[in-house]
Amino acid sequence: xxxxxxxxxxxxxxxxxxxxxxxxxxxxxxxxxxxxxxxxxxxxxxxxxxxxxxxxxxxxxxxxxxxxxxxxxxxxxxxxxxxxxxxxxxxxxxxxxxxxxxxxxxxxxxxxxxxxxxxxxxxxxxxxxxxxxxxxxxxxxxxxxxxxxxxxxxxxxxxxxxxxxxxxxxxxxxxxxxxxxxxxxxxxxxxxxxxxxxxxxxxxxxxxxxxxxxxxxxxxxxxxxxxxxxxxxxxxxxxxxxxxxxxxxxxxxxxxxxxxxxxxxxxxxxxxxxxxxxxxxxxxxxxxxxxxxxxxxxxxxxxxxxxxxxxxxxxxxxxxxxxxxxxxxxxxxxxxxxxxxxxxxxxxxxxxxxxxxxxxxxxxxxxxxxxxxxxxxxxxxxxxxxxxxxxxxxxxxxxxxxxxxxxxxxxxxxxxxxxxxxxxxxxxxxxxxxxxxxxxxxxxxxxxxxxxxxxxxxxxxxxxxxxxxxxxxxxxxxxxxxxxxxxxxxxxxxxxxxxxxxxxxxxxxxxxxxxxxxxxxxxxxxxxxxxxxxxxxxxxxxxxxxxxxxxxxxxxxxxxxxxxxxxxxxxxxxxxxxxxxxxxxxxxxxxxxxxxxxxxxxxxxxxxxxxxxxxxxxxxxxxxxxxxxxxxxxxxxxxxxxxxxxxxxxxxxxxxxxxxxxxxxxxxxxxxxxxxxxxxxxxxxxxxxxxxxxxxxxxxxxxxxxxxxxxxxxxxxxxxxxxxxxxxxxxxxxxxxxxxxxxxxxxxxxxxxxxxxxxxxxxxxxxxxxxxxxxxxxxxxxxxxxxxxxxxxxxxxxxxxxxxxxxxxxxxxxxxxxxxxxxxxxxxxxxxxxxxxxxxxxxxxxxxxxxx
Numbered sequence: 001x002x003x004x005x006x007x008x009x010x011x012x013x014x015x016x017x018x019x020x021x022x023x024x025x026x027x028x029x030x031x032x033x034x035x036x037x038x039x040x041x042x043x044x045x046x047x048x049x050x051x052x053x054x055x056x057x058x059x060x061x062x063x064x065x066x067x068x069x070x071x072x073x074x075x076x077x078x079x080x081x082x083x084x085x086x087x088x089x090x091x092x093x094x095x096x097x098x099x100x101x102x103x104x105x106x107x108x109x110x111x112x113x114x115x116x117x118x119x120x121x122x123x124x125x126x127x128x129x130x131x132x133x134x135x136x137x138x139x140x141x142x143x144x145x146x147x148x149x150x151x152x153x154x155x156x157x158x159x160x161x162x163x164x165x166x167x168x169x170x171x172x173x174x175x176x177x178x179x180x181x182x183x184x185x186x187x188x189x190x191x192x193x194x195x196x197x198x199x200x201x202x203x204x205x206x207x208x209x210x211x212x213x214x215x216x217x218x219x220x221x222x223x224x225x226x227x228x229x230x231x232x233x234x235x236x237x238x239x240x241x242x243x244x245x246x247x248x249x250x251x252x253x254x255x256x257x258x259x260x261x262x263x264x265x266x267x268x269x270x271x272x273x274x275x276x277x278x279x280x281x282x283x284x285x286x287x288x289x290x291x292x293x294x295x296x297x298x299x300x301x302x303x304x305x306x307x308x309x310x311x312x313x314x315x316x317x318x319x320x321x322x323x324x325x326x327x328x329x330x331x332x333x334x335x336x337x338x339x340x341x342x343x344x345x346x347x348x349x350x351x352x353x354x355x356x357x358x359x360x361x362x363x364x365x366x367x368x369x370x371x372x373x374x375x376x377x378x379x380x381x382x383x384x385x386x387x388x389x390x391x392x393x394x395x396x397x398x399x400x401x402x403x404x405x406x407x408x409x410x411x412x413x414x415x416x417x418x419x420x421x422x423x424x425x426x427x428x429x430x431x432x433x434x435x436x437x438x439x440x441x442x443x444x445x446x447x448x449x450x451x452x453x454x455x456x457x458x459x460x461x462x463x464x465x466x467x468x469x470x471x472x473x474x475x476x477x478x479x480x481x482x483x484x485x486x487x488x489x490x491x492x493x494x495x496x497x498x499x500x501x502x503x504x505x506x507x508x509x510x511x512x513x514x515x516x517x518x519x520x521x522x523x524x525x526x527x528x529x530x531x532x533x534x535x536x537x538x539x540x541x542x543x544x545x546x547x548x549x550x551x552x553x554x555x556x557x558x559x560x561x562x563x564x565x566x567x568x569x570x571x572x573x574x575x576x577x578x579x580x581x582x583x584x585x586x587x588x589x590x591x592x593x594x595x596x597x598x599x600x601x602x603x604x605x606x607x608x609x610x611x612x613x614x615x616x617x618x619x620x621x622x623x624x625x626x627x628x629x630x631x632x633x634x635x636x637x638x639x640x641x642x643x644x645x646x647x648x649x650x651x652x653x654x655x656x657x658x659x660x661x662x663x664x665x666x667x668x669x670x671x672x673x674x675x676x677x678x679x680x681x682x683x684x685x686x687x688x689x690x691x692x693x694x695x696x697x698x699x700x701x702x703x704x705x706x707x708x709x710x711x712x713x714x715x716x717x718x719x720x721x722x723x724x725x726x727x728x729x730x731x732x733x734x735x736x737x738x739x740x741x742x743x744x745x746x747x748x749x750x751x752x753x754x755x756x757x758x759x760x761x762x763x764x765x766x767x768x769x770x771x772x773x774x775x776x777x778x779x780x781x782x783x784x785x786x787x788x789x790x791x792x793x794x795x796x797x798x799x800x801x802x803x804x805x806x807x808x809x810x811x812x813x814x815x816x817x818x819x820x821x822x823x824x825x826x827x828x829x830x831x832x833x834x835x836x837x838x839x840x841x842x843x844x845x846x847x848x849x850x851x852x
Contacts, residue, residue: 046110051130053155056115159183173441200470219248249543251277286315308332329513531577659738735803786820
């Protein structure tokens, strides 16, 4: 689909075609364009002529286009001194090159510089006049051969006009080197094949601004752009490059109206007031800013940090005492300036009388003189609105004024082309360009490869898109105590081939227009501290979020974390959720009170067993010891000692070997103990039966070897277990415990001990009333009651106790049952041996009946 610009270009080309006698695709014969459209310009002859398009006037006034008579040409007004300065800088650069014997020797450069009146139509007419040679002062050979009217064009000052003109020039491969348009849309070699510029693209300017936002932590900013290619392309780049990864978000994007639309300006300023963004980026020209600031002042909107594009950062019209309370402290991007030697003297020598005899049609100089000194020449120059006042003499004093690199780029490219050796050239058949038959497209080839350094130290080269190596100054609007304003350079942004984009800022030089005298805060949401994560607010930009604390077991150890990370298995989150700490380990320790008590009780039981064993050994020949099967008593005491000691395996941090031993030792010790009691009980019953007539045979089955064998067989069972870390009960700590290798096996172990105990209890219960002088069956019955009661209570308590408390319950059961057996079985005997020795005699025991 064709755009409005495409249609205009097409119609313009048709117009040019039918209004000219076409004898060449590019060059025309000595005919003229229809209409008396006199272009305002200055000219100088040369072997090679360079063209220039500059905005010497701000506005154009169009006559009434009724088409009832020949249309009159528009008139230009509103003289722009910087525009003339650009044109004169080109003239100076060409004059300097002509005086340089090392650059383009034996070649004289000339120029044709036109005023485009900041209008697309005027700029188009001037560009077509330059490449076709249709102005009356430029006469081509009728055969249309030789050097073209212009070999290249320097200008224009607007992105929109440069897009339109470069599109047409690109059709004929005429190189155009522009000095002011920064639109990134021009960096397209397919659309603009012969386009170059000595000013960085807006894409780099946007990235430079984003770096400034990042530097000061401004993640929330507003964007104001003008309604043209310059502003709209910048807005698109901001929206694509600015984000969480690029440094922030746009709170709003507003398009400034072209004129003084008060209602629209009021709406935009209302948006600025209501927004929480304290930073405002403006991509517009000073004319837009003037209209905007009138509304800002009217509503008294202060406390904003302005970021200026290169189009208005140097605008002195805005640096007034009236506006500095609002615009003071503005930071902005400015094109790097260079001091051009001798340019000031050249500009100071500009006088109408000096140009009158040496060139033709130099209307610009006369108009400049009339504008500056409010005088006029008689008669006034054609196409000029009279300034009024006195007549100009041409001798008035002139103050200092300041496209140099663009002209030198064309000159160096032309010089490289003319130094080509025949037969080794880059063109077809290895040919070179010839001064007498130059083609503009040949110059494009060399412009792509140009690389030189200016006299003031700036390197000039073009990338694959025709853009120059970018470098910007960062300027700050400073409001001095005496009321004056100062434009202070506070840093730079540049791009090198090796280091990429670099930002340098001297913050000590920056003036902040705030009471705190510090950079403002401009964020949608404050940063999320470590221990929290960012949760984006629904329906709002990425920079607007809530800070959600990390859940238990997860942490974030940096600011503005998107997610919380889980701690490793053996670690847990700190209370602040900002780092992982080792989990507390929980086990039945020797150092805690419970562990100390159980350890002491275990050692006490072991000690008592040892004392009782010593007593029994010492009194082994006494009737009490001998009458109660001393060998089984000794075995029982040893097994009880093992029961007390095995409880120590349940205390302390579980290790592989302790876990493997604890239940094996527990099972063997208690099976040995209960087996001894069972055999002891069976011996008691067998002895009683042997005392009856015909019962002697029962003693054959309970001799010493049979007793030992029975105990050995009964204690041959053992369990296999392994270590285990349990995190089931508490996530913030590790509970070390041993897990039974087989739950069924452990149940069988406990069941087996229980069966032996119950069997011992039943046999002892049957023999409790036997007529013995010292009937041990009563004490065995009592001990088995204690033993069974303890272990029946143990099962539910063990199952319901978590972690170390399960171990404590098991140790308590072991110690309680062991003490029950020790006291019940050996307490009465020790009582007789130690306290009632008179009863520890054979007579006393025999007096009570048959002894076991």
